[in-house]
Amino acid sequence: xxxxxxxxxxxxxxxxxxxxxxxxxxxxxxxxxxxxxxxxxxxxxxxxxxxxxxxxxxxxxxxxxxxxxxxxxxxxxxxxxxxxxxxxxx
Numbered sequence: 393x394x395x396x397x398x399x400x401x402x403x404x405x406x407x408x409x410x411x412x413x414x415x416x417x418x419x420x421x422x423x424x425x426x427x428x429x430x431x432x433x434x435x436x437x438x439x440x441x442x443x444x445x446x447x448x449x450x451x452x453x454x455x456x457x458x459x460x461x462x463x464x465x466x467x468x469x470x471x472x473x474x475x476x477x478x479x480x481x482x
Contacts, residue, residue, distance in 0.1 A: 396441045397465035399432050401475055407462040411455050419452035420445075 400410050414424040422442045429438050445453040445461055470477050 393441055393444055393461070393465050394469065395433055395437055396429065397462060397469050399429070400462065401466055401469060401473075401477065406477065407459040407466060408455075410462065411458050414458075415455070419454050420458060421452055 400407070405413070410428075411420065414420045414428055416424055422439070425438050425442050426435075429441075433441070442453070445458055447457060466477055469475070
């Protein structure tokens with residue numbers, strides 16, 4: 393999760409914007425994560441991120457779970473590194 397959150401910070405993508413980019417049908421599937429992260433995280437890291445977010449083990453992640461968890465990690469990393477987070481314009 394930490395590497396995923398660091399990646400989003402590095403490309404200035406908020407948790408909400410990341411969800412919008414990944415969402416292909418109402419919920420995120422593991423292949424959606426693979427398509428975004430395959431050049432930046434290895435397969436084990438991608439599976440680990442997805443399994444962490446898929447709390448009900450139904451094979452998908454909804455917006456509230458994704459944004460809440462990712463935002464929590466991004467905030468912690470931002471405080472540690474001093475890097476600011478991308479703000480949503482909504």
